[in-house]
Amino acid sequence: MTVASDIEIARAAKKKPIREIGDRLGIPEDALLPFGHDKAKISAEFIDGLKDRPNGKLILVTAINPTPAGEGKTTTTVGLGDGLNAIGKKAAICIREASLGPCFGMKGGAAGGGYAQVVPMEDMNLHFTGDFHAITSAHNLLSAMIDNHIYWGNELEIDQRRVVWRRVMDMNDRALRDVVTSLGGVANGFPRQGGFDITVASEVMAILCLATDLADLQRRLGDIIVAYRRDRTAITCREIKADGAMTVLLQQAMQPNIVQTLENNPAFVHGGPFANIAHGCNSVIATTTALKLADYVVTEAGFGADLGAEKFMNIKCRKAGLSPDCVVLVATIRAMKMNGGVTKDNLGSENVDAVRDGCENLGRHIGNLKSFGVPVVVAINHFISDTEAEVAAVKDYVASQGAEAYLCKHWADGSAGITELATRVAQVADSGVSQFAPLYRDELPLFEKIEAIAKRIYRADEVLADKKIRDQLRQWEADGFGDLPICMAKTQYSFTTDPNLRGAPRGHSVPVREVRLSAGAGFVVVICGEIMTMPGLPRVPSAEAIGLNDAGQIEGLF
């Protein structure tokens, strides 16, 4: 049997004009700003007019700790959206935009896979509607204005050693991680050490994804701390007077994008902040807009549930006033097996014991998610090699944890393969049983917030942080930032800070290496371990094989 590749399936998609997709959600044509015939932004005026409408049900798709076997979180998000539409519900999905740079390193991430994809795939992996380019421009305008301020006399008394605002580029370019700028003499300014992050790591990205409207966007941009004086007082973007121009550069990027799934259902694709130093979810404005236009909104969070869902709950939902009605936790038999100790080469053979052993990781995520007061349904994303006995073992285990698991075949069959899950998710969401509450209160001291996450989500015994870090947190509390939520940056592969510790470890410690204040985005980043904010290219970058074929189609990108 020949299985069609993701790109072959995507190219064969029978896309509908984007105005028809908008029409399905009741968006009039003049409220759609088209980008080609298959992409559009939704106008700010139209979104403003939705305020008084009731919200649909919010469904979060998250996953166990990722394994090299792959879990299929986005695929399941797309499939579930299609499944809900297939059973007669008015549903939309909300996912993140892809970053352009990394596509030239490793092969680009498709938006979903198999028969559960979002199209147009090529555009979504390249320039799309230009949002990330706008973020790059806005970020670097601020950078230029900081050095320009110093150049023309430094009235704000910026300590040139303490400029914390770097530059960004949407490219994997390790040469830019650490640079010295303003060389070449008097006309080029004052030399200092700086560097570039990849655009998705920009605080501007996090801000765009948390802002509720343009006024909120500008306020948050203004709050960004760009540098410190010798006396350690902070200097903000507002003092540099860049917030207005940055808002202008981001005006269009703030409008959510809609595209469609292979089954012609609406998909909001907007924003894509890093899931480590930022919160890793699509934009608040996309989610809130989708909730006004659809009865069910399926969205996803980055990484595993310990990072992605935790931030979705404690940062995005808290700040945007959102309340999830159901969580779908994605797992695969293969990932269970890997967690149970099977090596990648042996994933194809039945091993019920290993599956059972590997379920511990799944079980802990179920418990964690329930602690937010939200009902959990497990989606087993089917692979061809899964056996009935293995699937039964997972279902039994999930039942023992007080939840239900459904086998889903959306990758192979599209919506037809996921109607059982969709039906149950709709029931759960409609039931009103969700009693969502974040994990910690705004008033809790910052260090205790970190402990709450480490102990109740990671199940660590303790958080290790030296005096300098604890003092810094206390200083921020004194400066009025004590009510911010925490954004944890640690490995996605384990509940611990050691990526090799799979399963559900206990008795570990969480060492805090560094803390950073994202005053504009509105969270304190807590870094545990090495965090890379500018990737490099591999020895043979995928770019070498990317090109147009004779039909003008893109080859090598996927």
Place this chain on the structure above:
Amino acid sequence: MTVASDIEIARAAKKKPIREIGDRLGIPEDALLPFGHDKAKISAEFIDGLKDRPNGKLILVTAINPTPAGEGKTTTTVGLGDGLNAIGKKAAICIREASLGPCFGMKGGAAGGGYAQVVPMEDMNLHFTGDFHAITSAHNLLSAMIDNHIYWGNELEIDQRRVVWRRVMDMNDRALRDVVTSLGGVANGFPRQGGFDITVASEVMAILCLATDLADLQRRLGDIIVAYRRDRTAITCREIKADGAMTVLLQQAMQPNIVQTLENNPAFVHGGPFANIAHGCNSVIATTTALKLADYVVTEAGFGADLGAEKFMNIKCRKAGLSPDCVVLVATIRAMKMNGGVTKDNLGSENVDAVRDGCENLGRHIGNLKSFGVPVVVAINHFISDTEAEVAAVKDYVASQGAEAYLCKHWADGSAGITELATRVAQVADSGVSQFAPLYRDELPLFEKIEAIAKRIYRADEVLADKKIRDQLRQWEADGFGDLPICMAKTQYSFTTDPNLRGAPRGHSVPVREVRLSAGAGFVVVICGEIMTMPGLPRVPSAEAIGLNDAGQIEGLF
């Protein structure tokens, strides 16, 4: 009398849907890729299908050497296009796209002025259809792949001191002119000196604007010389294997953009290479496409005619097989007066003698343009302070040079103010009197090409260049680049290399400071004097005043 500002006039424009503008040119709706409702790209397939159609008439708008008084070259280009349409001709204009970065330094350049503008003005000064962002990405992908090649073992034996490919950003950021990259240890590569230019100075921009189709684009990108080995042999982009991926990034950017004038006439706005180190005209593909779709195409060249028109003729027309049918040379009474020695403060008072004295600059440009075999018509772009005697003085002078001058009031009156010029230009273009030929043959040695321009256009006595430069030119001839045209980079304010020498100086020398090979674009850049490829921001950047007003409109950009 209150005169409306450019931005007020632009905002009051009654724009038609872009599909109606396309329809005027016979472009079917499915061949238009919309960007919002007022911008579109024209599909590559549709353009391919135009090959066998006859060409319309090509009209170049150029100007005298710029003065602080302003000449209004773009305004006249727009006005003439509207004027031709007003007298019943099917005309389109072709102009360059604006660079985003500089808008945050000085106030942004509107596209035209008064009642001769192209809209949507805000978009055109910001992200527009993303072309410049795509160029930035393509350029920097190549930069990243060069350092990545060195990092992984440097199989091509790149001399790290001789990497000539810099990075780019569409931002005025002097701190990036001269940087050291790859600091921070082993994982970040080999430290070396580098720098950033502004995106419009990228050779990728020049290439995009000279390429005839995607295959030609990829071939030219592959030809870019990125570095040299210790033995001075060149390493190309093709050897780095970046040309395919760069072409993918530029696929959409290669499609020309159409928008409209205030009078709803079609305007092609595509590409915007620097006018000093590159050729300074809109894309070849926009011009050739417009010529297939309209009976008259009005386009412009950067700077004054000594640089802009010379490059239009010797680079763009030569390489693209274009043949201009008429040149319109723009002058103003105020600029004549400044050339005649009047200071800026006294431009408002009548001074016929100064006007007459200042006409020398105009006269030399007329003679130069005629030497290309193309008929010249002078447009006097009217200012409210011009007196009848002053206008008569210019007309008389132009007549004495064997040409005709027309007073044009398109700024105040739109097409109604420029019908006389439009009528005459159409007559001249239709007459078939043009006998275009470039200034020099492909086979002429490179140094003699430089001399041809310096002596016959600048009217210099000699070109000064030391042995190193002459040897370099001979080496390029030996390497097979001898048939390339010359791209002069010198001040736009004078025929000489001294910006203060107005009028029509004689007896000067042209000192060549540096020569550069743009092997992908296909020209040799000859640098006379200081050329800035990365601007800085002023003490008070216009960005500080830019922001959204309560109506969501952009303030401070213009």
